[in-house]
Amino acid sequence: MAVSRLVVLVSGSGTNLQALLDAIDADPGGPEGFGARVVAVGADRDGIAGLERAEKAGIPTFVCPVKAYPTREDWDRALTEATAAHEPDLIVSAGFMKIVGKEFIGRYEGRIVNTHPALLPAFPGAHGVRDALAYGAKVTGCTVHFVDAGVDTGPVIAQGVVEIRDEDDEAALHERIKEVERRLLVDVVGRLARHGYRIEGRKVTIQ
Ligand code: GRF
Secondary structure, three states: OOOEEEEEEEOOOOHHHHHHHHHHHHOOOHHHHHOEEEEEEEEOOOOOHHHHHHHHOOOOEEEOOHHHOOOHHHHHHHHHHHHHOOOOOEEEEOOOOOOOOHHHHHHHOOOEEEEEOOOOOOOOOOOHHHHHHHHOOOEEEEEEEEOOOOOOOOOEEEEEEEEOOOOOOHHHHHHHHHHHHHHHHHHHHHHHHHHOEEEEOOEEEEO
C-alpha cells in the first residue's frame, strides 16, 4: 500500500501536528503501518512553535506570510506552489488560521482536511470556542472536515463532543476540546490514508 504524503499547515502551537507526528512514530509499522508520513509543514508566519516542532522532527518547512505578497491572490498562488512542491496526497490544515483561496481549492479540493474547534455548522469562523461559550451552549466539540470554498462549510468527516462546564473560560474549554481534537484528527487522517474515501455531496464515506 502506498504511504500518503501529508503536508500539514499550521499557524500556532502545532499540538495537532505533534499528535500526528507522534502517532506515525508510535505505529509499530511506522509510516507504512500508519498509512501516511508528513513530508512538509507550511505556515503563514514565522517564529511559531508549530514550525519548531517540524524542524525538530527533521521535516522541511515553508512560510508564506500574506503580507509578503502584493495581493491575496498572489499569496494564494505562492502557498499553492509551495505546497505542490512536496507533492501531497492530503493536506492537513491543523490550526492554520487563514482562508485558502481559489487556486489552492481548485487544485486540492477533496484533499484538504481541516480541524475546527466546534460542532459545525454551529460556530464557524476564527472564534468557535468563544462563540459557543458566549451562546451558552451546553455541549460543543470539534469537527474534522474537508475544505471547500466557504468558511468551515465543507463535508464533515468526523466530530467529537465536549461538555461545557459552568466554570469554563475560553482557554480551559479550548484545552479540553483540543484533547479530543488531536485524537480525532489522528484517527481520521490515518483512516483516510489507509482505507481511501468517497465524497458524495456532503456525505463522506471512509472505505
Ligand atoms: C485547534 O483547536 C484548531 O481547531 C484551531 O486552533 C487550534 C490549533 O491548535 N483552529 P494547535 O496549533 O494544533 O495546538
